[in-house]
Amino acid sequence: MTNIHPVGVNDRHKTLFEGLWPLPYGVSYNSYIIDDEKVALVDTVEVDFFSQFIDNVRRVIGDRPIDYIIVNHMEPDHSGSLALIKKYYPDAKIVGNKKTFDMMRGYYNVGNEEDEIVEVANGDTLSLGTHELVFTMIPMVHWPETMVTLDVTEHVLFSGDAFGCFGALNGAFVDSEMNCDVYWNEMQRYYSNIVGKYGVPVQQALKKLAGVQIDYICPTHGPIWHEHIARVIGEYDRMSRYATEPGLVICYGSMYGNTERAAEKIASAASRAGVKNIVLHDVSRENHSFILSDIFKYSGLILGAPTYNNGIYPGMEMLLSELAGRCIKNHYLGIFGSFTWAGQAVKKISEWNEKHMKFELVGTPVEIKQSLSAETEAACEALGKAMAERLK
Ligand SMILES: Cc1cc2nc3c(=O)[nH]c(=O)nc-3n(C[C@H](O)[C@H](O)[C@H](O)COP(=O)(O)O)c2cc1C
Numbered sequence: 451m452t453n454i455h456p457v458g459v460n461d462r463h464k465t466l467f468e469g470l471w472p473l474p475y476g477v478s479y480n481s482y483i484i485d486d487e488k489v490a491l492v493d494t495v496e497v498d499f500f501s502q503f504i505d506n507v508r509r510v511i512g513d514r515p516i517d518y519i520i521v522n523h524m525e526p527d528h529s530g531s532l533a534l535i536k537k538y539y540p541d542a543k544i545v546g547n548k549k550t551f552d553m554m555r556g557y558y559n560v561g562n563e564e565d566e567i568v569e570v571a572n573g574d575t576l577s578l579g580t581h582e583l584v585f586t587m588i589p590m591v592h593w594p595e596t597m598v599t600l601d602v603t604e605h606v607l608f609s610g611d612a613f614g615c616f617g618a619l620n621g622a623f624v625d626s627e628m629n630c631d632v633y634w635n636e637m638q639r640y641y642s643n644i645v646g647k648y649g650v651p652v653q654q655a656l657k658k659l660a661g662v663q664i665d666y667i668c669p670t671h672g673p674i675w676h677e678h679i680a681r682v683i684g685e686y687d688r689m690s691r692y693a694t695e696p697g698l699v700i701c702y703g704s705m706y707g708n709t710e711r712a713a714e715k716i717a718s719a720a721s722r723a724g725v726k727n728i729v730l731h732d733v734s735r736e737n738h739s740f741i742l743s744d745i746f747k748y749s750g751l752i753l754g755a756p757t758y759n760n761g762i763y764p765g766m767e768m769l770l771s772e773l774a775g776r777c778i779k780n781h782y783l784g785i786f787g788s789f790t791w792a793g794q795a796v797k798k799i800s801e802w803n804e805k806h807m808k809f810e811l812v813g814t815p816v817e818i819k820q821s822l823s824a825e826t827e828a829a830c831e832a833l834g835k836a837m838a839e840r841l842k
Pocket residue numbers: 703704705706707708709710755756757758759760761788789790791792793820
């Protein structure tokens with residue numbers, strides 16, 4: 451990539467992205483300068499990082515002005531610096547689509563004047579001199595206004611949040627110059643939690659980009675993809691098709707250990723029956739982003755919860771709602787639960803499945819009264835074994 455320069459920033463301060471998802475490796479907010487006869491800035495960064503951002507921009511263009519600010523995505527971690535950058539470069543024209551500007555005016559009171567915006571539609575082009583840009587709308591990946599910008603001169607795709615991942619950048623920008631191990635899991639977790647609901651629009655976007663020559667993908671989070679483009683597109687294709695691999699995730703809530711003991715029995719039976727990929731998650735202790743990421747990956751899911759105030763234990767109730775909100779498909783489901791005087795958890799998890807998920811039910815749901823008995827222990831083992839058989 452000649453004359454395309456990363457000017458984004460790393461955020462190693464934030465503990466929870468969107469107030470929800472932990473960032474053990476940080477996150478980057480990527481922005482790019484295309485330095486041509488006309489200078490274009492592609493997306494900006496979260497406003498807290500503005501001083502570093504403007505410094506990065508000036509190191510590239512010095513005293514030259516920015517001609518265009520291209521806004522692929524309006525989420526504030528990328529659009530947050532718009533109002534300030536416009537103060538520094540008041541003559542820059544903002545490039546976006548119809549939906550972009552409605553959000554921009556509402557968030558920042560920017561883009562009100564007709565002569566400061568360039569409204570583009572699908573397939574529209576913009577010339578910067580040598581670099582020719584084409585805009586493609588990819589609505590609902592993962593907001594309504596999302597679009598991508600393709601530099602057809604250098605075959606560079608500025609993809610917004612698509613193909614992005616958690617994980618700050620540690621020196622290098624391009625995948626071929628770094629060890630990418632950490633980013634693959636973080637891509638799965640980013641996708642599962644943030645984009646996961648929108649499998650159909652992601653598939654539509656991938657179809658629009660099929661056959662297009664792309665030598666570099668410049669997303670708004672994580673590395674620039676060059677060496678691993680095929681793998682990255684493959685990962686997004688797999689995840690958006692809700693494709694799974696054989697493996698079992700057992701999620702449970704437990705106050706006094708009885709439901710947890712049942713989860714352990716189920717896991718050991720599944721393991722003895724040959725399942726190698728088994729993950730147990732305590733819904734109260736673990737951040738759900740890791741749980742959702744594993745559920746996206748593996749085809750087997752067994753959920754267990756205590757009955758709580760005539761309903762489901764809160765941590766599990768939250769997980770059920772998160773799963774329903776992500777339209778996850780292609781799973782086998784097992785159910786267990788516990789109670790002391792009148793069981794509700796198993797019934798309510800079954801109702802949730804019938805109403806929202808329609809996963810294939812495997813084995814017989816197990817209801818444990820107070821603590822495991824010889825009978826319920828055998829039922830847990832049968833459930834683990836039945837799931838193992840189904841995963842073969
Ligand atoms: C706040 C609270 C509410 C509960 N509500 C119910 C209930 O409505 N019906 C019931 O049968 N058991 C109820 N229980 C009992 C739990 O379901 C029981 O302790 C639990 O299933 C045992 O599993 P655990 O050892 O894994 O926590 C309640 C327990 C607590 C602490």
